[in-house]
Amino acid sequence: MAEKLEMTGNPEGPGSKEWLDGRLVQLPISMAPPLRFVNSYLLREPKSGGVTIIDPGPRSDITKQEWKRIRERFGIGPQQVKQIIVTHHHPDHFGMAGWLQQQFGAPVLMSEEAHREALRMWQPDRSMNRALPELFRQHGFPEPLVRQLPEHLESFYQQVEPMPEVTYIDESRQLEMGGWLWQPVLTGGHATGHLSFYQAEERMMLCGDAVLPQISPNISFYPGGDEQPLQTFMDGLRKLGQFEVNTAFPGHRHPFDSFHSRVQQLLDHHEERLAKVAGLLKQEGTQTGFKICEALFGMRPGIHQMRFAMSETLAHLALLVHRNEAEMELGERGLYQFSSRKAARIY
Ligand SMILES: [Zn+2]
Ligand SMILES: [Zn+2]
Missing domain, CATH: 3.60.15.10 (Ribonuclease Z/Hydroxyacylglutathione hydrolase-like)
Incomplete structure (x- = not known):
């Protein structure tokens, strides 16, 4: 062997x-x-x-x-x-x-x-x-x-x-x-x-x-x-x-x-990133998936890189929603908005 x-x-x-x-x-x-x-x-x-x-x-x-x-x-x-x-x-x-x-x-x-x-x-x-x-x-x-x-x-x-x-x-x-x-x-x-x-x-x-x-x-x-x-x-x-x-x-x-x-x-990398996204929602308040994507990845060169970044950000947000750490609501102009679970309760 x-x-x-x-x-x-x-x-x-x-x-x-x-x-x-x-x-x-x-x-x-x-x-x-x-x-x-x-x-x-x-x-x-x-x-x-x-x-x-x-x-x-x-x-x-x-x-x-x-x-x-x-x-x-x-x-x-x-x-x-x-x-x-x-x-x-x-x-x-x-x-x-x-x-x-x-x-x-x-x-x-x-x-x-x-x-x-x-x-x-x-x-x-x-x-x-x-x-x-x-x-x-x-x-x-x-x-x-x-x-x-x-x-x-x-x-x-x-x-x-x-x-x-x-x-x-x-x-x-x-x-x-x-x-x-x-x-x-x-x-x-x-x-x-x-x-x-x-x-x-x-x-x-x-x-x-x-x-x-x-x-x-x-x-x-x-x-x-x-x-x-x-x-x-x-x-x-x-x-x-x-x-x-x-x-x-x-x-x-x-x-x-x-x-x-x-x-x-x-x-570990994904758990850290989940914590980072949850932290961003707490600090920055309600925002779109793309705003989170920008905060995580910045503006990448080329549509291919941006597609990957956006797709991965949505995967992280979906898991936070599933874990009850974030909420997703349909807001104005047909845009989905994410918020921290805690912040959402204050409204
Ligand atoms: Zn592959
Ligand atoms: Zn490959």
Whole structure:
């Protein structure tokens, strides 16, 4: 049983790194700033040479070239790819699954919940392009930013086409990948239906975006989705924290070995932020979700960053309301207003 996994190679290619005699390969795939790279992983069966691809990345001309180089570098023939596994529906992870399925003829495996999210985001009627701006408007998101949202959301379609045929997986069945058995672990909050995968003998966790080093995974509150994504995310952290993990392989940045302390840091971070939001409501009085967003994050450059900030702020406010530490009321001009529970009683 490995105590701490050491990298066993660093071949040429786009910064790929190998672990466990090359049975597990980390492949940084290009994506838009600020993250710049998403980690795809190859799991290679030592005897048969069968390959599992985890999270192939977003589809673009650049990533198609990167995958061409990966195929050449690792000598991956069409029959060799057994399966393409997707941890969650975000375009930086799921986007290329359909394109690679066409290349390799391999099944694409993800949770039913995650697939439902993908269809909801990218179904032909584009309903999210209307629902999200409307929700944000009701929470005080400034009109010039609201107007940028439909085009911004539309820009992701090209990263996820063609959509794959999907086979569903869940926690009830272990998966064979790279000659090991892996236990799927379902969590949410960052993305509904997110699956991480745990390998008990080597004590390693492929954790997608459920736990990231350095970065706090964005908590997604959006219309028609999980009404308590932050609670779900924190429950998921506690669930993942119960596994004995020596090395975690995340969806962004580098593999790391301090899995449990990272899980605890993220839990602490969100409790601190909840206390901060509750404090702001007490000190500053009744205000919109966007005012709280500004106080927490400031004005970030670009609509993408602002969407993430707003979505995460609403997730925190929703949990405070659920915990009876805040109240939400529909005020003038159809704007929702949040107030501290105590302050609200004085009126
Ligand atoms: Zn994600
Ligand atoms: Zn991601």
